[in-house]
Amino acid sequence: MGTPEDIGRAVQRLYNTYPFPPDPLTDGPPPGYNWRWHWPAVHSFCTGALPVRRDIHILDAGCGTGVGTDYLAHLNPEATITALDLSEQALAVAQERTRRSGVPRPVTFHHLSLLEVASLGLTFDYINCVGVLHHLPDPAAGLRALADCLAPGGLLHIFVYAAYGRWEIRLLQEAIRLLNPSANPVQGVQTGRQLLAHLPRDNRLVQREKQRWAMENHWDASFADMYVHPQEVDYTVDSLFDLMSSTDLAFLGFSNPDHWQLERLLGTDPDLLAAAQGLPLRQRYRLVDVLDPETTHYEFFLGRPPVPQFTWDEDADFLAAIPEVYPCLTGWPSPSLLDRDYRPLDLDAPSFQLLSACDGRRTVADVLHQTGADLSLVRQLWQRYLLVLTPAGTSGRPASV
Ligand SMILES: C[S@@+](CC[C@H](N)C(=O)[O-])C[C@H]1O[C@@H](n2cnc3c(N)ncnc32)[C@H](O)[C@@H]1O
Incomplete structure (x- = not known):
């Protein structure tokens, strides 16, 4: 594709054409919650206890159109929220979203790469970075940039793609690139939709799209984010832990812990379960990884030591x-x-x-x-x-x- 700058420009072009996520704007606070955006729930999960302070500083790194930012602002009314993104079109939507939802305190938005977050001269108690690092040419550099502005005891929530459950996506991405070398996102979406409409009905790529993704992909922005992306790194448990080890942050657990319960896969065989539970932690995760190739992403918390642990x-x-x-x-x-x-x-x-x-x-x-x-x-x-x-x-x- 070219230099990291070329890749950055291609990513920016994609999200300026199709700001993501495409969720409609609504008046008033967003419905419900996601506990991963609720500081007391996150702190309890990572440390075992409620936080001492709620007037913290939160960063939404790669906020897109601000769906997560809006939740962060409403669920943490005492917090100061900063958000940044590469795409000015996505930021414009995010700004309008938080205005219309009536956030308790205004969010500060920056048109900035997370690689340059240090230029803000701020430290954060909680950083949310969902669906972003895997779109950087060097995700480890992105993670280090975020780690560097995390306060001691601060927490970081990350979501990145998993390789095995995205196998069909990667194949269709490649087919679209072969047929549409211009890398124009709009043409890419057209080519992708045409392929899915004309491939045999029992084709594996068609089946996977229909069973797993079609609901969200009726939006062109979701379709483009999935199939027309110019830059994507997919992880396995092993490469994920390598990524984490590029910083001095502590791994505090996956934020979807049920997925990693061995009982879910081996619960009907006590001997196999016992053997699996005897493995070191990382090998237990790897076992789930290889036994459940449906895994499409990893979501987890890291923390800057010292992070208290109340057991x-x-x-x-x-x-x-x-x-x-x-x-x-x-x-x-x-x-x-x-x-x-x-x-x-x-x-x-x-x-x-x-x-x-x-x-x-x-x-x-x-x-x-x-x-x-x-x-x-x-x-x-x-x-x-x-x-x-x-x-x-x-x-x-x-x-x-
Ligand atoms: C898949 S969207 C995720 C948006 C949002 N975090 C969410 O989960 O709804 C990825 C976003 O990351 C942004 N992005 C990609 N590379 C970035 C970078 N280096 N710095 C800041 N934002 C970046 C894109 O512009 C895009 O808006």
């Missing part, structure tokens, strides 16, 4: 902590709700009673005293992301990574 192993610390109902549940206070991933959930009577007693002021010990529940139930509710905890005092006694 709550000590009963005394746990009893002194202050529990609150998990902030990202739909339907609370009802025993029938949707969990943080919008899955239906029916609480049994003891769990409902215990959560109802968590008022954000009383300690775990007080709540147990009031409800007669067992400490193990509080632990379970914390592990299931149904309650969050504030340590006693200001900092508790965490280990850190």
Whole structure:
């Protein structure tokens, strides 16, 4: 394709032609939540405890048309939000989106490559970088640029593509490039749609598009983002961990942890499951990677050490902590709700009673005293992301990574 500058210009051209994501603008706050954009939920996931501060500085790096930025602004009303992107057309939409949604505090937008984020002279407590790094000619350079402006204890959420589940996409991308060497995005979309309309119905690329992607790809902007991209790096677990090791940040976990549960794949065979669970962590991830080639992306958190880690192993610390109902549940206070991933959930009577007693002021010990529940139930509710905890005092006694 050419120099990194040529690639940058081609990426910019794509997103100026088709700003992404194409979600329509609406008046008022966006519906629902994504817990990955809610600082207290993110902090609890990464450290085990609620954050001390909510008046933090958040960066949305490669904000596109601002769908994520808008959530970040509404879900974190005390935070200062900065967003940047290469595409001026995407930024114009993002600006209009946040204006119409009535964000609690204005977002500052910059037309800037994330490679130059240091020029802002800022440090951030939370950086969201979704669907961006894999479009850089050198994603590790992009990751390092973001890492360099992360405050100590700061957290970074990243989403990048996975190779195995995007195999058919890569093949159709190549076919489109062969037939449309001009690299004109509009012609690329036409060629891609023509191919999918005329290939045999049982063709694997057609089948995959129909079963997996057609819903979102009715928008030309989504189709272009998927099939007409001038620059894409796809990862495996191994190359992903190599990417992470290009910085001094700590890996704090995938932000879709259920996907990485070995039980999901091997749960019906206790021997295989036990053998798999005996592997080192990275090999366990790799096993899921190779056994589930449907994986289309990786989403995960990194943190700048020292990041506190509250494991709550000590009963005394746990009893002194202050529990609150998990902030990202739909339907609370009802025993029938949707969990943080919008899955239906029916609480049994003891769990409902215990959560109802968590008022954000009383300690775990007080709540147990009031409800007669067992400490193990509080632990379970914390592990299931149904309650969050504030340590006693200001900092508790965490280990850190
Ligand atoms: C797939 S979109 C993702 C948008 C948004 N993060 C989301 O998830 O909805 C990728 C965005 O990254 C931007 N981008 C690509 N390379 C960039 C760079 N080096 N610096 C800043 N933005 C970049 C593109 O212009 C585009 O708007």
